[in-house]
Amino acid sequence: MSLKGTRRRGSELEDAILSAAWAVLIEQGYPNFTYEAVAARAETSRPVLYRRWPQREDMLLAVLRRHWWSQPIPVPDTGNLRDDVITFLRSASTARTRMVAMLSVQIMDYIRETGSSFAQLRDALRPAGLPNAFEQMIARAVERGELPDRPRPPRMVNMPFDLFRNELLMTMREIPDETIIEIVDVLWLPLLGYRGRAG
Incomplete structure (x- = not known):
């Protein structure tokens, strides 16, 4: 009708x-x-x-x-940081690959016309004042004793998603599980000083 x-x-x-x-x-x-x-x-x-x-x-x-926010990716709480982050990245790969592939093509003219960047667009779309998923997962890991309680620069905190997004933009395909695990286990957790569950 x-x-x-x-x-x-x-x-x-x-x-x-x-x-x-x-x-x-x-x-x-x-x-x-x-x-x-x-x-x-x-x-x-x-x-x-x-x-x-x-x-x-x-x-x-x-x-x-x-x-983008009509179907937010839930922030997992599995009881340990490693599983939280791997679960989150798997969900992001399933939920966001098609949309990112479409938008990276359709939005390029906007980026050129306005002289802006994907980073500026991301910041404009992000809800103000709310901790992002990785800040939330790290805070819980500190409370559980999995990580030392110390300041960490945003680039370190968000590194898994930055690497994930780069892989997504380069391949325009869902990210293989072995790539997600490599990002988390080989690169990120050692950098954070991850010591696993307390006790």
Whole structure:
């Protein structure tokens, strides 16, 4: 049934717009991600979009934020850091590979046009003030006595996901289990001073 003739408001209207905008982005790419195309797909008017997102970049970030965080990857709590991180990376490989592959192609024009970077885009999409998954897993490991309680630079904390993301962008395929285990066991845990479960 067509949406024309129905009066949508609030979250119902915004959901319809963001769903339409996602479809335009994936099917047509960022160059065709315009107010006109999104309004036509959502069967609404351009002023409705302008009121919510005055700049095209605002609309893009709203779309990416909605679809990236609509299915968050749970932060495991298995009882030890090693299994937590391996479980998290396996879940990320299953859940994010297809989306990252699509977006790395469709968003490249946005990166070029705005002179920004994937790191800046990631920071814009990340919820402010919340610890990321690796900060949470390390904090629990410290409480359990698996790690010494000392400051660690963000690059060290996030190294498994940085290596994972690099592998994903280079291959555009799900990450093999042996690669995940190598990242965790060979590279990361020794760097952290991991000593396993206390006792």
